[in-house]
Amino acid sequence: MDKRTVYLDYNATTPLRAEVKDAMITDLGVFANASSMHDAGRRARSRIEEARSAVAALVGAPDPQSIVFTSGGSESNNTVFATMFHAGRSGARRKIVTTAIEHPCVLNAAKWLESEGFPVIFLGVDGQGKIDMDALVREVDDTTLLVSVMAANNEIGTIQDIARISKLAHARGAFIHTDATQAAGKIPVDVEAWGVDYLTLSCHKIYGPKGVGALFIRKGVPVEPLIRGGHQEHGVRAGTYNNIGILGFGVAARLALSDLDRYVREMSTLRAKLHDGIVEAIPKVRVNGHPYDVLPNTLNVSFPGAEGESILLYLDLEGIEVSTGSACASGSLEPSHVLLATGIGPALAHGSIRFSLGRDTTGGDVAYVLEKLPPIIARLRKMSTVQA
Ligand SMILES: *Cc1c(COP(=O)(O)O)cnc(C)c1O
Numbered sequence: 001m002d003k004r005t006v007y008l009d010y011n012a013t014t015p016l017r018a019e020v021k022d023a024m025i026t027d028l029g030v031f032a033n034a035s036s037m038h039d040a041g042r043r044a045r046s047r048i049e050e051a052r053s054a055v056a057a058l059v060g061a062p063d064p065q066s067i068v069f070t071s072g073g074s075e076s077n078n079t080v081f082a083t084m085f086h087a088g089r090s091g092a093r094r095k096i097v098t099t100a101i102e103h104p105c106v107l108n109a110a111k112w113l114e115s116e117g118f119p120v121i122f123l124g125v126d127g128q129g130k131i132d133m134d135a136l137v138r139e140v141d142d143t144t145l146l147v148s149v150m151a152a153n154n155e156i157g158t159i160q161d162i163a164r165i166s167k168l169a170h171a172r173g174a175f176i177h178t179d180a181t182q183a184a185g186k187i188p189v190d191v192e193a194w195g196v197d198y199l200t201l202s203c204h205k206i207y208g209p210k211g212v213g214a215l216f217i218r219k220g221v222p223v224e225p226l227i228r229g230g231h232q233e234h235g236v237r238a239g240t241y242n243n244i245g246i247l248g249f250g251v252a253a254r255l256a257l258s259d260l261d262r263y264v265r266e267m268s269t270l271r272a273k274l275h276d277g278i279v280e281a282i283p284k285v286r287v288n289g290h291p292y293d294v295l296p297n298t299l300n301v302s303f304p305g306a307e308g309e310s311i312l313l314y315l316d317l318e319g320i321e322v323s324t325g326s327a328c329a330s331g332s333l334e335p336s337h338v339l340l341a342t343g344i345g346p347a348l349a350h351g352s353i354r355f356s357l358g359r360d361t362t363g364g365d366v367a368y369v370l371e372k373l374p375p376i377i378a379r380l381r382k383m384s385t386v387q388a
Contacts, residue, residue: 005319006365010205010358011154011182011298012323016248017207017359023251024209024244034241035232044243051250055214058253059180059199060190063219068233069246072213073181073202074105075226079215079237080148080177080198081109083224088118088145093173096120097139098148099131100341101155106148106179107337119143125341128290129158136168144174151183151194155323155338155354156289157298159187166195175221181205181213185256186263186295197221203245207359208252212245263359267296270357270366275299277370282377286348288339302344302352306380311353314376320369323354 007015016024027047032040034048049064056064070076088094098110100122107122114120121139123131131149140147147169152159162178169176177198180189185206191199199216203209217223217236229238256263278285278301288300303311308324315322335349355369 001364001368001371003319004365004368005321006361006368007321008355008357008361008365008369009321009323010361011157011295011354011356013204013210014207014358015360016209017252017255019255020208020248020251024248027244027247030243032243034243035230044241047250048241048243048246051246051253054250054254054257055201056216058184058189058257059201059216060192061216062192065234066191066216066219068215068217068223068236069242069249070213070215070237071211071242072204073103073179073200074213076200076202076213076215077103077105077177077179078109079223079226080146080200081106081113082226083222084118084146084175085113085116086224087222088113091145093143093145094118095139095141095144096146096148097123097136097144097169097174098146099123099125099150101125101129101131101153101158101338102148102150103154103179103181106150110148118145123149125158127342127344129153129156129288129338129342130290130293131160131165133164136165140168140172140174142172144169144172146175146177148177148179150179150181151189152180152187152295153289153338154182155336156300156342157182157295158290159183159293159295162194162196170195182295182298184253185260186267186297188260191216191218203249203252206252206256209245209248212242212249214249259359264296267357267361270361270363271296271299273363274355274357274366274369277366278373281370281374286344288342288344288352297357299355299357300339300352301355302339302348303377303381304348304351305384306351306377307384308350308352310380311351311376314380315353315369315372318368318372318376320372323356324352 034044203212339349
């Protein structure tokens with residue numbers, strides 16, 4: 001097959017889809033401050049309110065006013081933890097229960113609260129990435145302020161039972177937050193069915209622009225602004241509106257919702273093809289994540305005897321763009337905290353690759369990967385045996 005570029009890193013970020021890009025370009029000249037009272041300001045504002053309704057619809061929120069626009073998933077998650085800092089500072093209810101596999105923006109926000117004296121529990125997961133429900137039942141008690149569990153994991157794709165976790169949290173009087181950044185647009189997300197108090201979204205993971213996100217905040221639950229200033233977003237998030245970004249978010253959200261069924265069907269087919277092809281062609285692989293409660297686009301595989309970074313670089317030479325389970329931090333290869341939490345050990349975690357598929361992925365792309373990957377793994381395994 002001729003060399004091509006095959007982007008399989010959609011969980012890291014997605015390209016702008018054409019409809020979003022066109023809408024943004026059309027509106028690039030709309031510069032009015034959406035808080036201005038004149039006609040142009042009011043028109044800019046009405047576009048923001050349309051986008052708010054589209055984002056609310058994507059997550060099944062009956063009231064668009066429960067959606068607050070932010071700069072992204074990281075800010076939304078940090079807003080929840082900052083809120084808990086204020087809510088729990090002086091009370092007896094201040095325990096935070098989260099998981100060991102959260103995105104770094106949740107993990108580090110939780111560690112910040114821990115450093116401020118809040119008791120914080122990082123729940124473990126089983127070999128397939130499902131959180132330990134027995135531990136959750138044990139840990140969530142009458143002193144628990146917040147339970148924060150991601151809806152779907154960015155590295156291995158495992159989906160959690162948020163509706164059940166919400167019930168357990170609420171039975172103890174705790175608030176429940178879920179980071180649905182990877183779930184939105186990939187599986188049905190429903191704040192009512194799930195019963196969550198806070199839900200995080202990011203626009204650039206659903207084929208919209210970077211630097212925009214949202215936080216669903218259920219009416220009546222506490223919220224403390226991270227950014228203080230003007231009256232935007234009812235004072236919850238100050239700062240002049242990012243008109244164009246929010247407009248793009250609205251279009252991306254509307255399309256993500258209307259495309260969901262087809263997306264799930266197409267991604268599941270391509271993922272199964274990639275999965276089966278890898279398992280057939282390459283001996284001794286381990287597929288990470290849950291066998292069926294998994295994002296339809298995410299396939300994480302460990303190749304024992306081959307280094308993730310080396311696989312990634314060889315694939316890159318063939319035009320195939322993926323992620324690895326280890327991040328080269330300060331010169332040392334840190335294995336992924338998610339893979340380690342599933343108990344696979346540092347060696348397997350080091351040799352893992354995340355393939356995350358997306359709307360532009362084709363059967364030909366998958367066939368190309370299945371042609372290029374097996375010889376790369378064979379060569380790397382041979383080299384590591386020679387070294388050993
Ligand atoms: C990408 C991501 C985030 C961060 O979102 P940004 O908009 O990039 O700040 C948070 N949580 C998860 C699960 C993510 O995948």
